[in-house]
Amino acid sequence: MMNSVNPYVSVDCVLLGFDGERLNALVVRQTNAEKGNDTGCYKLPGSLINMDEDLDDAAQRVLKQLTGLVQVKMVQFKAFGGAQRLANPRDSIWLERYHHLEHHLERIVTIAYLSLLRIDRKMAKLDSGYEAQWIPIDELPQLAFDHSEIVKEAVQSVKKMTALDPTMFFDLLPRKFTATQLRKLMESVTDDKVDIKNFHKKLAKMPYLVLLEEKEEGVSHRAARFYKFKRK
Amino acid sequence: MMNSVNPYVSVDCVLLGFDGERLNALVVRQTNAEKGNDTGCYKLPGSLINMDEDLDDAAQRVLKQLTGLVQVKMVQFKAFGGAQRLANPRDSIWLERYHHLEHHLERIVTIAYLSLLRIDRKMAKLDSGYEAQWIPIDELPQLAFDHSEIVKEAVQSVKKMTALDPTMFFDLLPRKFTATQLRKLMESVTDDKVDIKNFHKKLAKMPYLVLLEEKEEGVSHRAARFYKFKRK
Numbered sequence: 001m002m003n004s005v006n007p008y009v010s011v012d013c014v015l016l017g018f019d020g021e022r023l024n025a026l027v028v029r030q031t032n033a034e035k036g037n038d039t040g041c042y043k044l045p046g047s048l049i050n051m052d053e054d055l056d057d058a059a060q061r062v063l064k065q066l067t068g069l070v071q072v073k074m075v076q077f078k079a080f081g082g083a084q085r086l087a088n089p090r091d092s093i094w095l096e097r098y099h100h101l102e103h104h105l106e107r108i109v110t111i112a113y114l115s116l117l118r119i120d121r122k123m124a125k126l127d128s129g130y131e132a133q134w135i136p137i138d139e140l141p142q143l144a145f146d147h148s149e150i151v152k153e154a155v156q157s158v159k160k161m162t163a164l165d166p167t168m169f170f171d172l173l174p175r176k177f178t179a180t181q182l183r184k185l186m187e188s189v190t191d192d193k194v195d196i197k198n199f200h201k202k203l204a205k206m207p208y209l210v211l212l213e214e215k216e217e218g219v220s221h222r223a224a225r226f227y228k229f230k231r232k
Numbered sequence: 233m234m235n236s237v238n239p240y241v242s243v244d245c246v247l248l249g250f251d252g253e254r255l256n257a258l259v260v261r262q263t264n265a266e267k268g269n270d271t272g273c274y275k276l277p278g279s280l281i282n283m284d285e286d287l288d289d290a291a292q293r294v295l296k297q298l299t300g301l302v303q304v305k306m307v308q309f310k311a312f313g314g315a316q317r318l319a320n321p322r323d324s325i326w327l328e329r330y331h332h333l334e335h336h337l338e339r340i341v342t343i344a345y346l347s348l349l350r351i352d353r354k355m356a357k358l359d360s361g362y363e364a365q366w367i368p369i370d371e372l373p374q375l376a377f378d379h380s381e382i383v384k385e386a387v388q389s390v391k392k393m394t395a396l397d398p399t400m401f402f403d404l405l406p407r408k409f410t411a412t413q414l415r416k417l418m419e420s421v422t423d424d425k426v427d428i429k430n431f432h433k434k435l436a437k438m439p440y441l442v443l444l445e446e447k448e449e450g451v452s453h454r455a456a457r458f459y460k461f462k463r464k
Contacts, residue, residue, distance in 0.1 A: 008240035009313065009341045051339055055313035079311045079343045081241065081287035107283055109241045109341070111311045164396045 004051045005099050010110040011059040012046030012147065013074060014154040017119030017134055018172040020181055023188040024119060024134040025151050027143065028066045030094075031131050041090070043144035044151070045132065046110065048099060059113045067132040068124030074113040077157055080150055081109035091145050112150050114157065116171040137188075159189055167208055170229035178216060178224040179203060208232065236283045237331050242342040243291040244278030244379065245306060246386040249351030249366055250404040252413055255420040256351060256366040257383050259375065260298045262326075263363050273322070275376035276383070277364065278342065280331060291345045299364040300356030306345040309389055312382055313341035323377050344382050346389065348403040369420075391421055399440055402461035410448060410456040411435060440464065 015026040027042040047062040049055065055076070064070050085108060086092045092105045123132055135141075137155060142148055162168045169185055182203070183194050203209055210230050215223040247258040259274040279294040281287065287308070296302050317340060318324045324337045355364055367373075369387060374380055394400045401417055414435070415426045435441055442462050447455040 006240060006339060008238060049313070049341075052315045054315055055311060055341065076310055078308055079287060081281070081343065083284050083286050107238060107241075109281075109287065109343070111313065111341070 005048045005101070006051050007048060007099075007101060007103070007105055008108060010046055010048045010108050011055060011062060011113060012044040012080075012110045012150060013059055013063050013072075013113045013115065014044060014077065014151055015063075015069075015072070015074075015115050015117060016137075016154065016158065016172070017117055017121075018185050018188070019119055019134070019136070021184055021188075022136040022138065023155065023172075023185075024136050025140060026067065026132055026134055027140070027147075028130050028132045030098075030129055041144045042133075042135070042141055044112075044147045046147075048095070048108070055111050059111075066130045069121060072115050072117060072121075074115040077112050077114035077154060078150075079109055079111050080146055082146060083107065085110070085146050088145075094144075110145075110150075112154065114154050116158065116168060118172070118174065120174070155189070159191075162186075162189055166206070167229070167231075170208075173229070176212065176214065176226040176228055178226060180224060182227065203227070237280045237333070238283050239280060239331075239333060239335070239337055240340060242278055242280045242340050243287060243294060243345060244276040244312075244342050244382060245291055245295050245304075245345045245347065246276060246309065246383055247295075247301075247304070247306075247347050247349060248369075248386065248390065248404070249349055250417050250420070251351055251366070251368070253416055253420075254368040254370065255387065255404075255417075256368050257372060258299065258364055258366055259372070259379075260362050260364045262361055273376045274365075274367070274373055276344075276379045278379075280327070280340070287343050291343075298362045301353060304347050304349060304353075306347040309344050309346035309386060310382075311341055311343050312378055314378060315339065317342070317378050320377075326376075342377075342382075344386065346386050348390065348400060350404065350406065352406070387421070391423070394418075394421055398438070399461070399463075402440075405461070408444065408446065408458040408460055410458060412456060414459065435459070 017024045017026065026045065028045050029042050045063050045066040047058065049058040053061070059074055063072060086105060096105055119134055137151065140148065140151065143151070169182065172185055173181060179200060183196070183199055186194050208230050210228050212226045212228055214226050217223065249256045249258065258277065260277050261274050277295050277298040279290065281290040285293070291306055295304060318337060328337055351366055369383065372380065372383065375383070401414065404417055405413060411432060415431055418426050440462050442460050444458045444460055446458050449455065
């Protein structure tokens with residue numbers, strides 16, 4: 001078999017990070033324009049799977065290829081398989097060219113992966129035709145395929161999961177963080193204002209939080225003490 | 233296109249029920265043996281999706297077709313896409329014949345759905361070539377494809393989900409149930425013994441449980457009072 005790509009199944013990776021103010025998603029864009037391709041369009045890091053490749057392996061492979069990120073802990077989050085996912089000819093034509101496919105793509109079901117990670121993790125371009133970029137969720141342009149919908153559902157899913165298990169928030173924060181950073185993160189995930197007045201009391205009740213002696217340095221406002229997360 | 237079946241993507245439904253003693257899974261078996269097909273093999277209700285069919289629709293369609301069950305609330309639970317899922321020729325040959333496919337199936341990624349439901353829901357065979365049957369999890373024979381693994385992961389997932397949200401247990405119980413039934417259900421999901429001594433105290437603290445005046449009838453042991461579940 002000449003072409004070992006599975007033309008019906010893909011993986012897409014939703015990586016969410018926190019920049020101190022807002023939730024961001026990692027998106028990629030093709031830079032080596034071929035004439036007629038819409039290369040201005042952002043999309044999630046993703047790819048058709050290879051015929052002999054497990055799903056989890058495919059997700060790690062494509063993430064490394066497009067962003068240089070390795071050993072990112074991703075979990076499967078949902079399969080997106082609307083029959084009309086490829087309705088925009090721009091998207092399917094681009095895919096067919098990218099994979100040098102000879103036949104027309106009819107239908108792709110994508111398995112979406114999700115990861116919460118520190119936004120400062122180092123990226124390195126391996127596929128020189130792509131650039132990866134963190135963009136705040138509320139500033140994301142319309143993404144290719146149904147990727148805007150996938151990001152939206154991923155954020156909803158994080159909202160539900162952190163309500164059940166708030167320790168998930170700490171995957172998104174730096175090792176040491178201030179109460180304000182944690183509050184802003186919670187607000188950006190839940191889309192709700194947190195009550196500032198009772199927030200420090202609330203933090204004192206979280207058994208997995210440790211208040212450190214160390215304070216912020218070089219800030220114009222009153223320096224806040226750092227917290228760190230203690231895994232049990 | 234003559235054949236509108238998508239040869240790369242399927243859906244499989246894990247339906248779990250509780251028989252009062254143990255967790256059961258609903259499995260199907262082909263009854264109209266064609267010569268050379270292994271029809272003795274149980275599998276999950278599932279099918280390749282149609283080319284123009286959304287995933288959720290496919291899951292409902294195949295469940296109705298093989299078991300007669302309609303309007304079952306199912307949620308996507310995980311995609312299974314190991315490259316070796318079709319390694320047993322028995323499984324792939326059966327599928328090719330069933331769908332009258334002319335080419336060899338190379339690879340199928342299946343989207344698994346999960347539902348917790350009352351085991352007494354009425355079933356009706358629509359596809360006369362199949363029979364559906366509830367079998368206790370711990371008595372399940374080896375299923376076709378990787379379906380044994382899928383059931384195992386589904387039970388693990390229910391274990392995690394009910395730990396976070398115990399009200400999920402009530403989808404599996406009759407409208408009125410005894411403390412013993414609830415305890416046995418919890419034990420069969422968590423695979424752990426529940427402390428009988430403190431169990432009634434524990435129940436009294438569950439805000440979503442109502443103790444009824446009504447008691448069991450016609451039992452040889454001391455009749456127990458029923459509980460019912462109160463949705464908030």
